[in-house]
Amino acid sequence: MEVKVHKKGIIVLPSEVRKKLNIKEGSVLKIEIKDDTIILKKELSLIDAWGIFEGKADVKEALNILEEERRREVEKERKGNY
Structure with missing residues (x-):
């Protein structure tokens, strides 16, 4: 799955990802960086x-x-x- 980075670093999570993880407006995601990998985790x-x-x-x-x-x-x- 790919997403595009927009102005000011904004990315849009695909709807199937949001539905699977129950991510809604106001949900908090933690960002981890490991080497050259970005990991988003739902808080x-x-x-x-x-x-x-x-x-x-x-x-x-x-x-x-x-x-x-x-x-x-x-x-x-x-x-x-x-």
Whole structure:
């Protein structure tokens, strides 16, 4: 699969990739660089995580994810990125 790099480095993920990974507007992707390879990884959001916990009593893990997500929001607010 190929994508074109547009002005300002913008790329468009093909719809089949977005559907397969449930990537929507606002989804967070992590970028890793290894040698000459770019790796995009979907960041697990709290909304994504709730599906993991259906029928399970793993509340501690859910709270850890919520705490981490809130920490990131606070960092953005402090930097004026909101």
